[in-house]
Amino acid sequence: MDRLLPNDEAYDLLDLTREIATRELDPKVADFEGRGEFPRDVIRTLGRSGLLGLPYPEADGGAGQPYEVYLQVLEILAGRWLAIAEAVSVHTLSCYPVYGHGTERQRKMLPDMLGGELLGAYCLSEPQGGSDAAHLATRAVRDGDDFVVTGTKAWITHAGHADFYNIFSRTGGDGAKGISCLLADADTPGLIPQKPERTMGLRSSTPAQIVFDGARVPSDRLVGAEGSGFAIAMEALDAGRLGIAACAVGLAQAAVDYACAYAKEREQFGKPIASFQGVGFMLADMATQVSAARALLLAAARLKDAGRPFSIEAAKAKLFATDAAMRVTTDAVQVLGGYGYVQDHPVERWFREAKMLQIVEGTNQIQRLVISRSLTRD
CATH class of the missing domain: 2.40.110.10 (Butyryl-CoA Dehydrogenase, subunit A, domain 2)
Known part of the structure; x- marks a missing residue:
């Protein structure tokens, strides 16, 4: 896909993320998922590569990146290994209370937090x-x-x-x-x-x-x-919902890419199944939903980067992107047919993972409640 990023440094950062994902994530995801083991050393590697403090200021040990760039890093990670992207999102969320409200003494922990030495x-x-x-x-x-x-x-x-x-x-x-x-x-x-x-x-x-x-x-x-804890929690969750939305976009994009590649190779009745309108239209709908989710996500991120209210837009992005991920991964399984139902292909795992995204950081029913109240409030 063709991305529009704010500066050349952002393109380099996304290239670095892809390189790390290819080297550190792709060879390990199936093994760790199969054993149900938390990949602490992989998270530590991401931290030492500068990927755990991206949206925080350099003066505090972060990378000073706009939120729209950080979220696209999450998207790439999620397309390779969702649990890793979720871990990065949760860790970024967990650093916010000290960054936003910590005492001077507490803030001395930020370099180790944002550098990934402290999870x-x-x-x-x-x-x-x-x-x-x-x-x-x-x-x-x-x-x-x-x-x-x-x-x-x-x-x-x-x-x-x-x-x-x-x-x-x-x-x-x-x-x-x-x-x-x-x-x-x-x-x-x-x-x-x-x-x-x-x-x-x-x-x-x-x-x-x-x-x-x-x-x-x-x-x-x-x-x-x-007595300020609830307000702190909600401030962090607004940004955290954008992180989960980015994870959903990355997961869904991976499902689209895999389903398209499969449909071009898989033949039935003497031709690739991608040439059949029933499959082609399904792929078109999947790709469109991912693009729409990404656009909604980045629009909310740019509001945050501009210092403008973004809470409702974050709720919309989380709602739409995670629902889209559930639909897209369901359709990806369908494109593969019986092969989509076995663990030999990752769409089976992505389908199971997408369900979680509709629940965490506020269920999608809660997102609808937040959005509807904003529309009807006097």
Whole structure:
């Protein structure tokens, strides 16, 4: 595809991403997915190559890239190995609380965070509440110079592998204003990762619950003001939804490319199946949906880069791109017929992975709620 990027450096960055993906991701994805093992060393390699801090300022250890460039890097990674792209997106999200609201002392961790030496996790969802984050139950109570955290978080990407955890917990009364953000080290006593979930797709991502059994977090690890945690979480999620949308675009583009290549080679009735209108029109619809999703994503990213409100556009991009990825990967399986249903071809894996994208960083039902409320608000 022909990309329009803001500068020559961005083209070089995307070329570098493709080179790293070919060398480090392509040979390993099937093995790690088959074993359900988290590829921590691969993530570390990406960090040392400068791909884990792309949208953050160089002064803080990042690469100072526009969001529209960072998202296209994610897209390329997702087309090779979705769990890796998701890990980069989640880590980028996890760095935001300290970058946006951290104290001077906390911000000294940013170079290691953005350089990938420290991997982050974002502890917001709970077993009984994912979409209704304002009513989370995990509680942090002051005790001397510490907060004592008790509760359970669910679906935590990098659980058991992260070096730092953003813990959104209740320090005050009910509702959003009673929530604060704490930054905890992985070796905090009482922070206990549980057994990884047995997921349908992204098996090398290994999400899990985390139990906080009286975990003591020093009070100087409070990020932002007490009671500002929910606002911090929502700020980060707006950008995180763009990351998931980019992952969806990359996954869908890979499915289009693979289905097209297969359709040109596979013959039936003496001719390639791509020449049959039923298949050709399906491929055309798939490609059009991917292009539309990418355009919506980049439009939202450019608003963010310009410092303009982008929350609703991010919700639209996440909604459309992930729904498109589900449709496109479903059709890619159909183009391959029976071969699309076996693990010898990656469309089977992409089909399973696309479902996850409709759920994480706010389900698509929540995105529709956010968008509809913006349209009907007085």
